[in-house]
Amino acid sequence: xxxxxxxxxxxxxxxxxxxxxxxxxxxxxxxxxxxxxxxxxxxxxxxxxxxxxxxxxxxxxxxxxxxxxxxxxxxxxxxxxxxxxxxxxxxxxxxxxxxxxxxxxxxxxxxxxxxxxxxxxxxxxxxxxxxxxxxxxxxxxxxxxxxxxxxxxxxxxxxxxxxxxxxxxxx
Ligand SMILES: [Fe+2]
Numbered sequence: 001x002x003x004x005x006x007x008x009x010x011x012x013x014x015x016x017x018x019x020x021x022x023x024x025x026x027x028x029x030x031x032x033x034x035x036x037x038x039x040x041x042x043x044x045x046x047x048x049x050x051x052x053x054x055x056x057x058x059x060x061x062x063x064x065x066x067x068x069x070x071x072x073x074x075x076x077x078x079x080x081x082x083x084x085x086x087x088x089x090x091x092x093x094x095x096x097x098x099x100x101x102x103x104x105x106x107x108x109x110x111x112x113x114x115x116x117x118x119x120x121x122x123x124x125x126x127x128x129x130x131x132x133x134x135x136x137x138x139x140x141x142x143x144x145x146x147x148x149x150x151x152x153x154x155x156x157x158x159x160x161x162x163x164x165x166x167x168x169x170x171x
Contacts, residue, residue, distance in 0.1 A: 001037070001113060004029045005106055012102045015095075023088055030081045033109075038077065042070040044140040045116070048124050051132050059127070063120055073112055080105040 008029055011021035046067050053060040083101045086093050128136075 001109070004032065005109055008102065008106055012099070012106070015098065015102075023084065026084050027088070030077070030084060033077050034081060038074050040140075042073070044136070045120075046070060047136045047139050048128070049120070051128055051136060052124055055127055055132070059123065063123060064115075066116075066120060069112060069115075073108055076105055076108050 007025055011025055015021045049060065049063075049066040052063075080101045083093060083098055087098065
């Protein structure tokens with residue numbers, strides 16, 4: 001993830017020098033961020049956090065609201081994606097808007113990762129048991145298909161309905 005963010009940083013530097021950024025690179029990182037972290041990684045971290053809340057509500061709360069952070073990060077990622085998409089569709093996007101949304105995306109992601117690595121994960125490592133980690137793995141596995149998770153449900157509603165209808169017809 002750090003390397004992906006560095007790749008975006010390099011494109012932002014090009015843009016700030018008045019050069020054209022490589023939009024394929026920006027698009028590639030965005031495609032990745034909108035799928036893997038948003039649909040798999042953050043939900044799994046949310047499971048870890050939920051376990052910590054159950055074990056020790058007071059210290060979990062002292063760590064901050066991880067789920068809310070993930071929601072905000074998702075919104076920032078989608079805002080950045082919209083800006084890049086607009087540029088690719090030749091819509092008028094002020095330079096300042098591109099600069100601001102890209103910077104916001106980079107800074108928020110880095111701050112988030114730093115916070116998890118320095119604060120959340122050490123506390124989780126120390127406080128959760130082997131059994132906790134095993135059930136987190138099991139729950140994460142159960143919800144790992146984005147077509148059938150709560151988050152994916154809205155996004156893939158039509159596709160999901162279509163698949164289920166065809167499955168019924170086949171059966
Ligand atoms: Fe996270």
